[in-house]
Amino acid sequence: MTRRNQINYLSNRLALGAAFLMLISSAARASEAQMHDIVAAVSADRIEASIETLVGFGTRHTLSETQSDVRGIGAARRWIEAEFNRISDDCGTCLEVFTVAGVVSGTDRIPDPVEVVNVVAILRGTEDPNRLTIMSGDIDTRVSDPMNAESDSPGANDNGSGMAGVIEAARVLSQYRFAGSIGFVGLSGEEQGLNGGAILAQHAIDEGWNIDAVINNDMIGNITGVNGVTNNTTARVFSEGTRYVETGQEARQRRIQGGEVDSASRNIARYVDEMADRYIPNLDIMMVYRLPPPP
Structure with a gap:
């Protein structure tokens, strides 16, 4: 098995593991046949393609370029939003796609005001639409210097792999309908201090969301440890x-x-x-x- 295929394999399996939890939480009556169909529908090739697209933005640092369509955090989050919208189009506009943003400033890693933007897609439940199970992955990246927003920081593993898993879960689960709602979220500002998560949490409180669980995908493509041992x-x-x-x-x-x-x-x-x-x-x-x- 090549290293590339090993990454595909692990990304595939981890995306499935988290997706299963969301599915069961939101649709306890799902049949065994449905569960196995969902397993079979997950594509390692699509996950890899999403990772490569995210890497192609050069850097996704929270303080990076937001106006460019080809580089920086702005381009990355707009692409993720476009992917969610494309998935929604394929399922008859079954997803509610929107952004949740807030301005952060005065911290060690964000000293000046910066808009931190999360991308959200919700597959509403048929019986209890305000009850959510959320799967998230952070969008942003950084190099060793957390304030360096200019250098390339491709972040294939940290955390393109996690965000790609969220997108693939949305692709697969959008083909089904469940009693409760499932949220698919791309979080910004993680490397600068978990800012996007705090912004989303406040939004959930303000909107009165009833959240059953949050599964966060972080570096789900890493198969080789610091000791050199590979385990997929x-x-x-x-x-x-x-x-x-x-x-x-x-x-x-x-x-x-x-x-x-x-x-x-x-x-x-x-x-x-x-x-x-x-x-x-x-x-x-x-x-x-x-x-x-x-x-």
Whole structure:
């Protein structure tokens, strides 16, 4: 198996793993036949093509060019929006495609005012449209210097692979209808401090979204570790224990009634593991009981 095909293989399988969780959360009555059809519909070639397109924008740094159609974060997010719209056209305008933006300034990595723009596509549920399961991937990239917005930072793995997985999930799942809604999101400003995620979270609060779960795809194409070992049959799923917003009373209840392993995040991670075991037998989920490394 060539290195290129290894990347295709892992990207394919990880996109499926996250898509399964979203599907089951939004459509508990999905048949076994539907699940296997969805597995078969995912295309590694399309995922690779999306990654190559994203890499072609040179840099996707949050502070980079926004007016050009061929380079920078602006061109990248407009292409993602166009892809969501094209997918929507193919399914009879089944997706609601829009952007959620906010101005960020006064931070170490964004000292001056910058508009941070997320791209969102929602496949509305037929029975409970305000209940969402969200799959996200960050759009932006950077080099070692987080303030260098000019140098090329192609970000094929970090995080073109994750964003490509989101786009492919939208392509496949848009051909089905579910009880609850599924959101497909491209987040900006991740490398500068998770800014896009904060902006989307505030938007969700303002709009009263009822969010069941968020699955974030980050570097899903990486198959070779720093030790040089290559492994394309294992996927890491990170999950937190104690919630960041846990109150003192909630902490006391948790200590009495259940530990960190009982957290909502870890229950979701175990469900991803179960779905992978059931539908992708050649993919092993490695449970990592902590948050992923910071940007």
